[in-house]
Structures are given as C-alpha cells and as structure tokens.
Amino acid sequence: xxxxxxxxxxxxxxxxxxxxxxxxxxxxxxxxxxxxxxxxxxxxxxxxxxxxxxxxxxxxxxxxxxxxxxxxxxxxxxxxxxxxxx
Numbered sequence: 001x002x003x004x005x006x007x008x009x010x011x012x013x014x015x016x017x018x019x020x021x022x023x024x025x026x027x028x029x030x031x032x033x034x035x036x037x038x039x040x041x042x043x044x045x046x047x048x049x050x051x052x053x054x055x056x057x058x059x060x061x062x063x064x065x066x067x068x069x070x071x072x073x074x075x076x077x078x079x080x081x082x083x084x085x086x
Contacts, residue, residue, distance in 0.1 A: 005030075013077045016042070017066045022056055024070065026078055034081040036074060038067075 008030040015024045021043045028034040039056025059067075 012081055013074075015070050015074070017063065020060065020063050020066070022059070022063050022066070023053075024067070024074060026074070026081060028081070034078060036078060 010028055012026040012028055012034055014026075016022070021041045022038070023040055023042060025037050026034050027037050038059075040053035041056050042053055043051045045051050
C-alpha cells in the first residue's frame with residue numbers, strides 16, 4: 001500500500017475569514033469523497049504578509065458566527081460534489 005501522495009490531494013473550494021484567518025475548505029483525495037476541512041488558520045504578520053499556517057485550534061464566537069454565515073454555501077458546494085446516498 002502506497003503512502004500519501006500530495007499530487008492526488010486537491011482543494012475543491014475554499015473560504016477565509018479575513019478577521020480571524022480561519023480557513024474552511026472542501027478537499028478531495030484522489031477519487032475519494034470530498035470532505036469539509038476546518039483550518040488551518042492563516043494569521044498576518046505586522047508587515048501585512050501571511051504567517052505560516054497554524055492549527056485552527058479553538059473557535060471564537062467570531063469564528064462561529066462566520067461559519068454560521070457561510071455554512072449554507074459550504075453545504076451547497078459539498079452537495080454538488082458528492083454522490084447522493086442510496
């Protein structure tokens with residue numbers, strides 16, 4: 001059995017909270033089922049450039065409210081990518 005191949009891992013859709021740096025994405029590995037990933041968190045340096053990605057960690061109220069705002073869009077995008085259950 002072969003290990004993880006980054007060439008087979010793709011981001012289908014992605015959202016970013018500009019205030020908190022939290023990322024939400026739909027990812028798919030090879031021909032597998034697309035899935036939602038919460039994180040990482042991309043924070044800004046003082047000079048305005050992006051820092052290295054960090055774990056999402058615990059979510060603040062601001063993060064939760066933002067997820068609440070985008071969840072229908074994420075759900076609709078994911079529904080368009082997965083096969084319905086039989």
